[in-house]
Amino acid sequence: MATVADTIANLDKARSLVLSDAVYYKDIVPAILPSIGPNAQLELRRWGADFLAEAFASPTFAQDKKQDVSLRALDTLKGLLELQPEDLDTAKSVVQAASSIYPLIFRYTISNPNDSTTWQKMAAIKSNILRRMDSAASGIRICCIKFIQRVVQTQTPGLIADPRRPEQNDISIALVPRDHPLIPPKTLEPEASGLLDRLLSTLQDNDSLGVLVRARPSIAPKIVSAVLNFNPFRQADRPMTPTLKLEIRSMERTAKCFSTSILKMTKIPQHLQGQTAQRLEQHIQRLQQMRQEIDGGSRKRAAPAEPTDGLDHAKRQRLGAEVPTPTQGGVYPPLPPGPHSVAQLFTLTQDAGATSFDVQQLPIDLIVRILVPIIGALDKTKLDGAVNAVRSRYLQLTAAPPVSALGAATAAMGPNNRSGGDEEDDDYEPDYEPTEDATQIMNKLDNTSSPSVLPEAPPEVALGPFRLPTPSPMTEEENEACGKVTIRRLFGTMAELDERAPAKTTQLGFNRLAASNHDRDAWVTMITRLASRPSAGLEEADPAIKSEDDYASNTNRKRRSLSDMIRDSLYLYVVEDFRRRLGVAISWLNEEWYNDRIQVLGNGNGSGPVPKQYEKWALKVLDGIVPYIDANDKSRVIQFLSEIPELTTNMVDRVKSLAGDPERVALTTQALLYLAMFKPPVRDMAIDALEDLWRNNAEARPSAAKMLKRWRPHVLEEASTKSAEGLK
Numbered sequence: 001m002a003t004v005a006d007t008i009a010n011l012d013k014a015r016s017l018v019l020s021d022a023v024y025y026k027d028i029v030p031a032i033l034p035s036i037g038p039n040a041q042l043e044l045r046r047w048g049a050d051f052l053a054e055a056f057a058s059p060t061f062a063q064d065k066k067q068d069v070s071l072r073a074l075d076t077l078k079g080l081l082e083l084q085p086e087d088l089d090t091a092k093s094v095v096q097a098a099s100s101i102y103p104l105i106f107r108y109t110i111s112n113p114n115d116s117t118t119w120q121k122m123a124a125i126k127s128n129i130l131r132r133m134d135s136a137a138s139g140i141r142i143c144c145i146k147f148i149q150r151v152v153q154t155q156t157p158g159l160i161a162d163p164r165r166p167e168q169n170d171i172s173i174a175l176v177p178r179d180h181p182l183i184p185p186k187t188l189e190p191e192a193s194g195l196l197d198r199l200l201s202t203l204q205d206n207d208s209l210g211v212l213v214r215a216r217p218s219i220a221p222k223i224v225s226a227v228l229n230f231n232p233f234r235q236a237d238r239p240m241t242p243t244l245k246l247e248i249r250s251m252e253r254t255a256k257c258f259s260t261s262i263l264k265m266t267k268i269p270q271h272l273q274g275q276t277a278q279r280l281e282q283h284i285q286r287l288q289q290m291r292q293e294i295d296g297g298s299r300k301r302a303a304p305a306e307p308t309d310g311l312d313h314a315k316r317q318r319l320g321a322e323v324p325t326p327t328q329g330g331v332y333p334p335l336p337p338g339p340h341s342v343a344q345l346f347t348l349t350q351d352a353g354a355t356s357f358d359v360q361q362l363p364i365d366l367i368v369r370i371l372v373p374i375i376g377a378l379d380k381t382k383l384d385g386a387v388n389a390v391r392s393r394y395l396q397l398t399a400a401p402p403v404s405a406l407g408a409a410t411a412a413m414g415p416n417n418r419s420g421g422d423e424e425d426d427d428y429e430p431d432y433e434p435t436e437d438a439t440q441i442m443n444k445l446d447n448t449s450s451p452s453v454l455p456e457a458p459p460e461v462a463l464g465p466f467r468l469p470t471p472s473p474m475t476e477e478e479n480e481a482c483g484k485v486t487i488r489r490l491f492g493t494m495a496e497l498d499e500r501a502p503a504k505t506t507q508l509g510f511n512r513l514a515a516s517n518h519d520r521d522a523w524v525t526m527i528t529r530l531a532s533r534p535s536a537g538l539e540e541a542d543p544a545i546k547s548e549d550d551y552a553s554n555t556n557r558k559r560r561s562l563s564d565m566i567r568d569s570l571y572l573y574v575v576e577d578f579r580r581r582l583g584v585a586i587s588w589l590n591e592e593w594y595n596d597r598i599q600v601l602g603n604g605n606g607s608g609p610v611p612k613q614y615e616k617w618a619l620k621v622l623d624g625i626v627p628y629i630d631a632n633d634k635s636r637v638i639q640f641l642s643e644i645p646e647l648t649t650n651m652v653d654r655v656k657s658l659a660g661d662p663e664r665v666a667l668t669t670q671a672l673l674y675l676a677m678f679k680p681p682v683r684d685m686a687i688d689a690l691e692d693l694w695r696n697n698a699e700a701r702p703s704a705a706k707m708l709k710r711w712r713p714h715v716l717e718e719a720s721t722k723s724a725e726g727l728k
Contacts, residue, residue: 004043007035011047022060029055029069038079042087049080049093056100067108070101074121077101081128088137095132095143098125099150103171106154109183110176119182126151133198148195149212155192156216170215200226210261227258228283233290252287259284332389335396345393348386483562487569490530494523494573498580528588531566532595532613567617575624582636586643589618593645615648622654629658634667638674647675647682656689659700669693669703676711687711 011032018024029052036048052073055061080094105122109115126147133144158172169175173185173192196219199209209227213220232251259280332348347355359367375383474482497520574585592614599610629637641647641655652675659668672693675686691712694704708715 004041007044008047011035011044011051015051018055022058022062025055025058025061026065026069030072033073033076037076038083042090045080045083045090046087046093048076049090049097052077053093053096053100056097063104066101067104070104071108071118073097073101074105074118074125078121078125081125088139091132091136092139092143095129095140095147098129099143099147102126102147102150103154106183107171107175110180113181116182130195145199148199149209152192152196152199152219153212153215155188155195156219157189158216172216196222210258224280227255228279230255232287249291252291256284256287259287332386335393340397345397346390348389479562483565487566490523490527490566491569491573494520494527497523524584524587527566527570528584528591531563531570531588532591533598567613571617571620571624574621578625578628579633579636582640585621586640589614589621589644592617614646615650618644618648619650619654622651626654626658629664629667631663631667634670637667637671641671641675642678647679647685649685652682652685652689656693659693659697662699665697665700666703669700669707673707676707683711691715 014028014032018028032048032051036044036051038045040048056066056070056073077094077097080090081098083090102122105118109119109122112118129144129147132140133148136144154171155173157174158170160169160174173183173188176183176185176188178185196212200223209223213223232248232255333350335344343355349355570584570588574581574588578585596610596612596614603610637655637658652672655668655671658664658671669690672686672690676683676690679686687708690704690707693700694708694715697704705716
């Protein structure tokens with residue numbers, strides 16, 4: 001017989017397996033339930049309760065599988081919870097597991113109103129946990145608070161994202177029918193309200209209110225009001241022991257963190273946002289003030305009040321340091337000598353770490369989140385001073401240099417300093433001794449100041465326009481290779497855009513631009529027009545040139561072949577996933593139909609027959625997708641037939657051929673009925689197809705007869721007359 005240690009070792013191996021791959025939860029959890037039940041030894045019960053709490057709280061365990069397993073674990077959890085004498089560790093883990101499975105059992109009961117046994121077991125577990133709320137040990141009470149939070153969240157109405165998919169919506173009482181026999185909302189909603197009041201009475205032990213505020217905005221005002229009325233310093237009038245001081249500090253920090261997190265939420269009701277935010281900010285300030293009053297101020301000596309941008313004028317005068325004269329917004333260093341970069345122009349700090357940091361490494365959205373609050377908190381005086389410093393630097397760098405020798409000499413000597421040099425030029429030491437003083441130099445410059453005497457600037461070199469050499473003409477093979485590369489790149493971009501999540505777009509109407517954004521619709525428009533009308537407006541419609549110039553005719557043939565290459569790629573792109581790309585096929589065929597009409601109108605001089613591409617490629621698309629259409633594609637077939645601009649007899653025959661499969665008979669008749677009702681130009685073709693199905697297809701005869709009874713009742717009358725004559 002295996003010992004307890006051996007059994008636990010085997011169980012640990014099973015736990016390691018499910019942690020590595022959550023797929024095994026659905027098999028391993030039911031298998032170990034008999035080994036960890038109420039009749040097992042204490043060590044096995046503890047291990048089993050911990051494992052169940054971990055398994056049902058795992059986010060990798062699929063919800064549908066978790067619900068099935070939780071139904072099988074109800075008896076085990078109920079037995080462990082009612083077992084006497086009670087083990088503290090086992091009870092805590094069982095309550096945690098019950099918190100995780102309560103919404104799952106609730107959703108199961110919504111879908112199975114006749115299974116009263118399962119809900120009675122869950123109700124017994126809930127009653128047992130609620131009885132422990134006031135008398136159990138502190139560890140179990142904390143787990144009970146979590147269970148009550150989950151019950152309140154489940155039994156309070158939540159948002160329904162999609163009524164058609166209840167399995168994907170948030171589990172709440174909003175999913176329960178009003179006449180449900182086991183969990184009537186009129187009983188559970190008041191129970192949830194009472195449990196919420198009970199939960200709000202234990203704020204000092206409660207850290208789960210933030211989840212309720214986030215998940216259930218309808219009860220957020222009630223929770224916020226309770227938090228605002230909660231005073232963590234109400235026990236401060238008692239003798240302050242280290243334990244009491246730690247408890248008060250912990251409650252104060254919890255209340256402050258909760259209030260701060262509420263301010264960042266956006267699901268508070270709209271009519272309470274402004275008032276609630278103001279009250280929460282006042283509550284946070286009040287908590288800080290009460291904390292300072294209780295602590296009696298900080299024991300640390302405050303830092304000396306000295307300026308951070310320089311030395312204080314009233315202190316340390318004997319140090320001999322040069323005290324900078326403060327300006328508006330601070331003192332900033334001048335630009336270093338030499339050529340300057342844009343970064344140096346805007347750098348107002350001397351911190352080497354800040355200047356060497358490459359801000360381009362940060363993403364733009366992070367920079368925006370950092371800069372906006374910083375700019376909003378800046379002192380206006382300092383900001384104006386920094387802007388003025390950058391402005392003065394820019395004006396200094398962009399100052400116009402002297403344009404003449406006299407201006408250069410005047411700028412060098414000074415306007416009022418013709419009798420002597422400036423003392424600032426002491427650093428300039430030429431290698432030769434001047435033979436004339438400054439006065440003689442200035443006199444010579446004054447005598448030569450006339451524009452006619454000054455030497456003329458050398459004329460600029462006249463440069464003609466630069467033209468690149470004409471490239472050699474490409475061969476037909478090179479043109480075809482370049483066209484294929486371009487097409488591959490176009491459809492490579494389309495494949496990348498298909499993988500992205502579609503962005504929300506607004507319908508702009510007929511006055512919109514065809515391709516104004518770098519999105520999938522813009523690329524579809526560009527590719528379809530490249531395929532359908534590549535030469536529109538690019539060449540002169542001169543019949544003489546077209547008939548005599550062989551080179552032009554070769555070019556036209558090449559353009560047509562390139563268009564066919566794009567059409568082939570479009571066809572393969574659509575057929576590869578026609579359910580997702582049916583809109584691309586519709587846009588493409590509309591462009592082809594429009595281009596055929598434009599070419600017919602432009603060919604009024606009778607220069608030759610115009611090849612029609614619309615019917616050719618529409619039939620090819622139908623031939624490509626018809627073999628893969630199933631009975632669930634009725635809406636797609638009707639959409640395709642209704643949105644393409646023209647239907648021919650061959651196209652209707654392709655649709656009629658779908659009735660060869662018995663599973664697609666209903667789809668075929670519905671599509672033909674739609675054409676007969678909503679497309680009058682092709683009504684006769686659709687009714688002809690229905691009549692042919694009625695005559696030649698036994699599977700389609702009943703549904704086709706119903707439609708012919710409205711549109712061509714004489715066909716049915718003739719058939720009945722002939723059958724009656726045959727019986728005679």
